[in-house]
Amino acid sequence: MEVIHVSAECYPVAKVGGLGDVVGALPKYQFEAGCYAKVVMPAYRTRFFETHELEIVHQAGMFLGPYWYHFNVWKEKHNTLGFDLYLVDVPGLLDTTGVYGYYNDTERFLAFQIATLDWINEWRHSPDVIHCHDHHTGLIPFLMSNGYKYARLKNVPSVITIHNAQYQGQFGWDRQYLLPSFDSWKGGLLDWAGAINPLAAAIKCAWRVTTVSPNYLEEMFNSAAGLESLFNYERGKCIGILNGIDTKVWDPATDPMLTANYDASTLVTGKEENKQALCREFGLDPSLPLISFIGRLVGEKGADLLPDIIGRSLYELTGRVNFLVLGSGDPHVEWSLQQTRQYVEDHLNVYIGYSESLSHRIYAGSDFLLMPSRVEPCGLNQLYALRYGTVPIVRSVGGLKDTVTDIGDKNGFGIRFIHAAVWDVCRAIGRAVSLYEDQEVITLQHIRQYSMQLDHSWDSAAQEYLDVYLSLTQKA
């Protein structure tokens, strides 16, 4: 079975968030399970591109509407990621140092999708499945079934995995001319609310739609950033598959980014050493419980609530708790956090930016990880926290609800709250601090030990995806 994952991100080549983690891990586990999984992504000029040995496997030209672009497909020579990696290079569009946020992102990702399909169209054989991820690759299922020049790929099953339905990649019909020609009777498949909507088109045209957790799929039927009715209409082909984590990359026993390595049996001393080093680095008192936040500083993650959450908790729990924030995003949230820090600098530190290695050290050195998300399709941070013996404090939403059981319930190992509201988050923080201060420290240690042994690896999810592919290839 040959499966082509098409994605805008893949760790460690280029990662902005969880999409990169998933596409960097799932194909590796699928490959190990006997499926010939490959990844195709843009050839951004990241460190990976500059430092790995690559060879050109395809060179051609393509039209983006009336504009002609030359493109190359590079292959990473030594299979260092555990699967074949192909980088689509469209000079002038995709040779950027970053992934998103350019004025011409629509053109960039259109070019990526067209070049990818043009290339696959030239192969002597057809792949068994094309697996797209998020809206950046959402037009591929439509083009495969309706684009004139891709008629050869009409019978190749396509799958779209939705990592986040908030982002849909809409653009106006005035830019339809950028698309390769297609059966105009089918134009309605591209449309949602009067615009070309790549995510909606993918939900309509892909053979199977997956979301990254079962509970997130349930939420989509009622609240999906405008796509609720479409999800309900296409309900029959939707399935929620819970993300896993790459337990080889995220392993406190071997993680080279940590101050000290540890496993469930050396957890107490191991975590303590990491906490001491982290607190020293950020000027915080290591004897207090440390609650951290890692992520994009956007409303979806509840990051705008952080300044008030931190301010109120420090008022209610005077001198009993510390906070550490790592993230970047909304400039106003970044500014508010910096301002808050000025008032409470003994109890809060903030790192604005992106740092993979710091994130690992925070997962290991913190006592609790806070996720006040308004929307969380799956969430990987809580899974990393569990693996590193850090207790997650999460809102009961999306995949967080699927993966975290409250300490009040049988075999619970996390703290859950219902509302993305300051008072409710502060109540949860109060519970966390009590747990930490509890004289019977054994309870916290027991929870940590238990959570480190939970299995969130990709093994079972990789198999669930293989089952989806099999059901489609038998149909094709």
Ligand SMILES: Nc1ncnc2c1ncn2[C@@H]1O[C@H](COP(=O)(O)OP(=O)(O)O[C@H]2O[C@H](CO)[C@@H](O)[C@H](O)[C@H]2O)[C@@H](O)[C@H]1O
């Ligand atoms: N400033 C920073 N420095 C270092 N590392 C940082 C960082 N900001 C974020 N990260 C890292 O990025 C990843 C974030 O993953 P998430 O799953 O939480 O979020 P994201 O919203 O991007 O993903 C979307 O896709 C994923 C994958 O399907 C879903 O789990 C999720 O719910 C959905 O919103 C983690 O590896 C985290 O450590």
